[in-house]
Amino acid sequence: MFSQASHNSRLAAVAPLAGSAGLSARVQELINDLRPDHADLLTALHRIQHEYGYVPPEAVPLLAGQFNTTPAIVFGTIDFYSEVRTAPPAEEVVEWCSGPACLLKGSLRIRRALEAELGCGMNEATGDGRWELRLVQCDGTCHLAPLLRHRGRYLGPLSTSEAIRFARALKGPAQAAPAPEPPGEPGT
Amino acid sequence: MSTYGELRRAADAAWAPLANPPRALIKVGVATCSRAVGAEETLAAVRAEVAARGLEADVMLTGCWGLCYAEPIVEIHPPQADRQAPVLYQRVTADKVPALLDQAFTGPGVSAEYTLAVVGEQGLAGVPPLAALDFFRIQVRRLMANCGVTDPENIDHYIARGGYEGLSKALTLGPERVIKELLDSGLWGRGGAAFPTGRKWDFLRGSARKPKYMICNADEGDPGSFVNRNLMESDPHLIVEGMIIGGLATEADYGYIYIRDEYPLPVARMRRAIEQAREKGLLGKDILGSGEAGPTGGGFAFDLEVVRGAGSYVCGEETGLIASLEDRRGMPKIRPPFPAQAGVFAQPSNVNNVESYANAPLVLRHGADWWSNVGSENHKGTKMFSLSGQVQRAGVLEAPLGTKMSDVVMVAGGGPPEGRRLKAVQPGGPLSGIIPASDVDIPLEPEPFRERGMFMGSGGLVVIDDSNCILDLCIYFEWFAEDESCGRCTTCFAGTRRMLEILRRISSGRGRAADLELIRLLGEIARNANCVHGQAAPTAVMSMFRFFDDELQEHLVRRRCPAKACRGLIRYEVARQSERLPLAEEICPTRAVVHENGSYRIDQEKCVRCDACREQAPYAIAVVDEFGP
Numbered sequence A: 001m002f003s004q005a006s007h008n009s010r011l012a013a014v015a016p017l018a019g020s021a022g023l024s025a026r027v028q029e030l031i032n033d034l035r036p037d038h039a040d041l042l043t044a045l046h047r048i049q050h051e052y053g054y055v056p057p058e059a060v061p062l063l064a065g066q067f068n069t070t071p072a073i074v075f076g077t078i079d080f081y082s083e084v085r086t087a088p089p090a091e092e093v094v095e096w097c098s099g100p101a102c103l104l105k106g107s108l109r110i111r112r113a114l115e116a117e118l119g120c121g122m123n124e125a126t127g128d129g130r131w132e133l134r135l136v137q138c139d140g141t142c143h144l145a146p147l148l149r150h151r152g153r154y155l156g157p158l159s160t161s162e163a164i165r166f167a168r169a170l171k172g173p174a175q176a177a178p179a180p181e182p183p184g185e186p187g188t
Numbered sequence B: 001m002s003t004y005g006e007l008r009r010a011a012d013a014a015w016a017p018l019a020n021p022p023r024a025l026i027k028v029g030v031a032t033c034s035r036a037v038g039a040e041e042t043l044a045a046v047r048a049e050v051a052a053r054g055l056e057a058d059v060m061l062t063g064c065w066g067l068c069y070a071e072p073i074v075e076i077h078p079p080q081a082d083r084q085a086p087v088l089y090q091r092v093t094a095d096k097v098p099a100l101l102d103q104a105f106t107g108p109g110v111s112a113e114y115t116l117a118v119v120g121e122q123g124l125a126g127v128p129p130l131a132a133l134d135f136f137r138i139q140v141r142r143l144m145a146n147c148g149v150t151d152p153e154n155i156d157h158y159i160a161r162g163g164y165e166g167l168s169k170a171l172t173l174g175p176e177r178v179i180k181e182l183l184d185s186g187l188w189g190r191g192g193a194a195f196p197t198g199r200k201w202d203f204l205r206g207s208a209r210k211p212k213y214m215i216c217n218a219d220e221g222d223p224g225s226f227v228n229r230n231l232m233e234s235d236p237h238l239i240v241e242g243m244i245i246g247g248l249a250t251e252a253d254y255g256y257i258y259i260r261d262e263y264p265l266p267v268a269r270m271r272r273a274i275e276q277a278r279e280k281g282l283l284g285k286d287i288l289g290s291g292e293a294g295p296t297g298g299g300f301a302f303d304l305e306v307v308r309g310a311g312s313y314v315c316g317e318e319t320g321l322i323a324s325l326e327d328r329r330g331m332p333k334i335r336p337p338f339p340a341q342a343g344v345f346a347q348p349s350n351v352n353n354v355e356s357y358a359n360a361p362l363v364l365r366h367g368a369d370w371w372s373n374v375g376s377e378n379h380k381g382t383k384m385f386s387l388s389g390q391v392q393r394a395g396v397l398e399a400p401l402g403t404k405m406s407d408v409v410m411v412a413g414g415g416p417p418e419g420r421r422l423k424a425v426q427p428g429g430p431l432s433g434i435i436p437a438s439d440v441d442i443p444l445e446p447e448p449f450r451e452r453g454m455f456m457g458s459g460g461l462v463v464i465d466d467s468n469c470i471l472d473l474c475i476y477f478e479w480f481a482e483d484e485s486c487g488r489c490t491t492c493f494a495g496t497r498r499m500l501e502i503l504r505r506i507s508s509g510r511g512r513a514a515d516l517e518l519i520r521l522l523g524e525i526a527r528n529a530n531c532v533h534g535q536a537a538p539t540a541v542m543s544m545f546r547f548f549d550d551e552l553q554e555h556l557v558r559r560r561c562p563a564k565a566c567r568g569l570i571r572y573e574v575a576r577q578s579e580r581l582p583l584a585e586e587i588c589p590t591r592a593v594v595h596e597n598g599s600y601r602i603d604q605e606k607c608v609r610c611d612a613c614r615e616q617a618p619y620a621i622a623v624v625d626e627f628g629p
């Protein structure tokens, strides 16, 4: 039912990118004031992710240097946290709440519909990098269950149909078929 | 350095015009729950309207009353000449602001359309007082006394309402008597393990090594729990003050507040509160003029910092949290050593939950006797609960320990939606278990849960009704445990995975008779996991065995899901032709609704059971299993 990849499969290999001197300089600037043994590594990861949308592989050796540890330890730490990304996000990220209130109110049906409609699995992006479905944890906005989040906006409570229409609007008019006029019979 | 008296006088002056506003005052609550439904836009709209109309009114931001179901909430204090009590209005999105202001200021004085309650003793023109609302009448609000009332970004409001008085008293009492007061109160930790807070502090005090650390566990990782969030964003200084008192009592001089990544607003508000406390001399050196700290001086120094997590449930477990602060993977360790012996950076440390710290200022301010005058025979004080799932009123509330669970779920929450029946309650987090509806009257205190092989947990009540499937829910809990396992011990990471496989097999109709024995065995083995995460992972499944055996057997033996939720055991079919079927065809994301030879059918190969077609054509499409619709 849940097909979320295990922690480990979210790793990308460390491959230094060509022409990334500018990036390295900027990352170093972001973390310059941070120190080992001061609970600062999470701050470093947040700053880098805030700037780039993810933590680029070039940052790993720099973090290791700054925090007086090995790239392996830094990489292991990055990999441990589900909110630290190791790849850039797609253009449009649709966040799907995995929490219990949403579950009880039909979030799995919404998930299946979105996976089919957007053509990507949970925590995956489409091949062209345009859409991504992301599993998120409950943040206590359960009065809106079942909900999705998109660009910081909350959408909920949603029926499956509404979630599908939202996904179609996101894909743009080219992909979405026009909806036929509803006849008089009462709906849900 | 200012004394407490000086701080209080300045704060009183700042708060007075808001407590007894000389002219109209409009308060808009902005917290995570209300922001999600547009409270920030409401606040902006109120400001713009007040300016555009030239209204003689002040506008103020507040925290959250806990009435998530009625957000965004606007409170209007009419001009004093009217001598009318302030009124709370509900569901005031930005587009409704002009109409609300019309009615409240130029029309009848009260806007009947949006009223929720009167903030005061008496009702008004048919509007009930707040305390009479079902959501409120079972509550005793002590921790939440400022929630929705004051501006969480203004330290003066907190001080004027008694804030930091507890710290001031603690400074005169000294560490030993502060700890005695805490022990006398009977306060125990609200983060799940129910360990006496005073004893924990005493352990740290007994540790000779320095530096020592105070750590606030604000990870609140239990999905469906949001009590810590509500308090941090509505009254952050209560937690700051509690931690300072903790530092004073244990001779710790630094503190970390570890807040989960999912809570950006609490991060911002706690950081702001810390800055303000520093400006007022409540953090830093020479706190409240106590003099220089150190070997010669008897003064008190303490400082605090917020650390933002990055998405990991086991970082809420105290040793996992400590590992996370140490720049490593947040993997829990075997105790001992306990944090008081070797905590963060191997130094003596104390870990408490947000709500545990928040109680300390109240114990000190009012004394242990007052603090313990509510609660049950064995458990004193109040507890915050969040309500979500199948309830009419989702929100956050505070009630004495020992309150009947039904008072919270059925009275305050209003129970499941019309026409549905209560089936069960998840008391506090995915590891806590599932209480059946027949036991909904049990008191909210640890023992009744322990007797049933469960945990009361941290207060996130999730309500389940007869439209939900218990097996489906257990699969969710087990998935969560597996996904969040830190991976250190095989017992946990492989055990939860195996359990999940078996549960999924049963829910897809391929269960075997031997599966139940296997699950029992896995449940036994889990007790040997390194930390409570693995040990408690099977709790929900074990409650299913004990209380929902019928439902489990239906899945296993008759291969049927009574709630028609398990996708492997249901099919969607066209039961009748209807003119709404073209809508079903249009909405289907997999083109499984097929129109052929003038009639519709569903292609079972393509159908993903998302229910959209039935939403569109409820009379035409039926959910069926082997036994029919």
Ligand SMILES: Cc1cc2nc3c(=O)[nH]c(=O)nc-3n(C[C@H](O)[C@H](O)[C@H](O)COP(=O)(O)O)c2cc1C
Pocket (backbone or CB within 6 Å): B188, B189, B190, B191, B192, B193, B194, B195, B217, B218, B219, B220, B221, B222, B313, B314, B315, B316, B317, B318, B319, B351, B352, B353, B354, B356, B357, B531, B532, B533
């Ligand atoms: C898997 C797991 C997750 C936990 N998550 C939290 C949490 O989010 N917040 C919390 O206060 N305690 C949590 N705890 C309990 C802590 O380990 C610890 O007991 C608590 O923070 C102590 O504070 P208290 O004495 O004030 O309750 C968790 C425990 C486990 C095993």
Ligand code: FES
Pocket (backbone or CB within 6 Å): A097, A098, A099, A100, A101, A102, A103, A138, A139, A140, A141, A142, A143, A145, A146, A147, B223, B224, B388
């Ligand atoms: S379960 Fe989705 S917001 Fe709480």
